[in-house]
Amino acid sequence: MQLKTLIKPLLLATILANSCHAIAQTKVIYNANGYTPLYKGEVQQFSTLVIKNGKVINLGGDALKNSFPNAKLIDAHGNTLLPGLIDAHGHVIGLGDNLSQLDVRGTKSVDDVTSKLKVFAKDKQGWIVGRGWNQELWSDTRFPSAKDLDKIVNDRPVVLSRVDSHAIWVNSKALELAGITATTEAPEGGEIIKDEFGNPTGIFVDKAEALITKHMPAPSKEDISNSLDAAGKHLLSLGITSTHDAGIDKTTWQVYKERGDLGNLPLRIVAMLSGASPDLEEMLKAGRYHDKNDFMEIRSVKVYADGALGSRGAALIEEYADRSGHHGLMLETQQKLESIFTQSFKSGFSANTHAIGDKANKVVLDAYQNVFKKTGGILLRNRIEHAQIVKPDDIPRFKALKIIPSMQPVHATSDMHMAEQRLTDKQLSGAYAWQTFLKQGSVVAAGSDYPVELANPFDGLYSAITRMDHNKLPENGWRASEVLNREDALRAFTLGGAYAAHQEFKVGSLEKGKWADFILIDKDYFKVPVEEIYSTHVLQTWVAGKLKYKKEVNDK
Template structure:
């Protein structure tokens, strides 16, 4: 214990990438165009405060105020914000940190307009590389022929090494024949429960594996080392900081990542704040739960929740629906777990002091998950743990009020609506779409919406998400007036969802999410006035500086100069 106490100042210094004197020194950020939502015990329709001066000491907010405030701190270090807009650090309540870091070094086929576009990128990427070739980002909905591609398409450019390409939503993979061979996949291979091996008219696997069928291939892929994971963490952290994200929730980590996160948390050298969820699908879940929640001394790493998976995704027709898909008669998607298994996972999580955050996209999945939560709350308790449903994209009008009654937080990603809108209109009936991506409806009933991006499924830029939340339009300002515009958010509500909403979902509303006295001084300087700039320019916002605990972690000028 004595050693731990002696190490505390060193850890704090390490966390803030400077000396302990630097963090203890009073700093005054002045000449800022500052805005912060205020908590004051209210998560809905709270106040918004404007200010020009921010005072920081010991990494925390002392006070915000007007131009004369700096005169009260004559010995402070003065930092001129040069009139730029200052906002609280943005919180992404649903992302995949290591997946993002991996994606930055793997084949990226996001935005590819055809199979040929993908294979051309693969051919170039594969040159000089040995072993498994891994990539991500394909989306057949963007192609002239929206059917799933096949292994033969990949074989044309790479046939001697296994290729595995994840769909943009990570709920399907596309592999070549070499990968099928190494995994022993043939016409006799059956689809596992909760997954689908897509086969052709002759019963042969085509090379597409949906949801739990992915494991038939993935189990044969080489596992990353701890150093690989750590490198991906650093790469992702650097990218997120450049976008103004000071805290992110990592939706589903395996044991190796859990170990790296705790080691880096103990060492005090994490790039940004992370709220990590244990993967409910991990065979190591019991051991990780038994170890108990993890929390470092400076709120950089929090592990106290479990990510549970109920269904697949809409793009791969894996989202579980009550009624048929509009574009595939007789198909209802995939439930990845039974209600009984969901209840067992919730009970196991609660008894170990962990929250349950459950992926549910389709209306059937959302209903089954709500039923499971309700049953477990009656038997075991846990209703006050701030459990979440991740995505909550398609929910029936009858089930939306149950989120409030059961105190379930809808953790939603606004950019999904603008990415999915054309595909969703094809996949779903008008009845199914009646309360799709219903952020405003959730807010109106008093639910706390925690906003995120689901990177690397989507781009991590939170200003894309803010723009989508406010407009429900794409970057071409279409459709005019927004897609199903009754669900748009105000600029203030959107900012709260990306700040205090995420903080509240992680039990951190008294620590981060706004620039109020005693909270960590996490903030960003940006080049546009978020509240006054024309709406079509919001997604063009550039982050100039990112600060965590009163220490600068990103500077655009310095980054551009490298």
């Protein structure tokens, strides 16, 4: 009896010792073509990276590995090693949902969309949900209608989000279930597109979307958790080790904290509470959240000021060049913005505000300025998400007010043709102005806005460096004075995102004491011809010194 009693604790002690040894074992990645931006300094090259307890303890030349004779050696086979990339603006659960929903991204016509719908609808019951249509890619750039969808599905509701999520296209069954008629009025900050007879066409812009979406079944915690895992797997395969999630509801907030406490998140997430959530006050009162290994951080609020350029919802000072008398949509008044900012700052949360049009950016800057004077909060690293169309004389205000421009380089190359139609040259004078922001000393945090855009960060790096599409057009780049060099682009996708999350001493570069988040890729980012950057493939992704993704031989 005494022997059995003794064996159990001895066995447990042995297991724990072995487990601790495994955790503490030093790993040496050698034979790497390594680059890392430095928090204070330029890019450092190295061939050997030393890791212990999930953190960087040293990096240097080939001889460094000889200093660790008992370490586990991992040959990088000469591949390029970079810090893990940070996407400073995405929608994690939306991405995970998209992987199981109807994907109509890149479709060239209404018929193209309905052909995909016909195939998808065969195996689906209940609400049919999809995303990705963009009428600007069609020969007929007018908004589509419910009747187009009715030809394929008329017995179940269909809801298809525009690529930017700022408009939805629904069928007549969805209109019927939501009780939408000619007399239905759009809420302030939204628009119901109607025909010449005043009947709803099936297009709902910005806040009017809720007239439909509130009738859709809410996802369960299990649904959200599954979408999180699906998105995490996809992001890791692209070399993203940390992502900022721009606007989460209460259920997602609960799932994130539960998964953070359990320590089983697939990658690092910096989540923003949705400022539009009816549960915002409750979430703010619960306080900021972070787990012990920096996988989950919740300390900011996502606020929504206007719509998007593609759906003509971005709020402009002067009218749209292609829609006379139309100035877009402010989703909140300046007074309401100031109220949300005040509420956030008093709870210790920063405010990250979506603003695309020049009017929205100006109003948001005014609101920040007023609240800083009354309440404080200027040091919370508040952000403007997108900052796409900004009056040139408002750009210096970002620096003066310590506002971080959180920008998505791929938006410029996706939007450039459409933006030239929507806006005058005067309105474009401060558009997608990454270089101007950097020159004045602003920290640019780069992202993709997935699933609005594809999540691949190498698309974003290519766009930042060239301002050209994948056909190298326009020659020399669109409004090329705003291009970034390769170092600044990489910094925006690493240390820029880390700084915006108050994590510049934890992630974003491979410096001593930081988490060992890194990737191995198949091209030399700094030397490969620029047109090859977007076709870079990730071979391995490591988070906290653990291999989280490895490209299989047959992976595309």
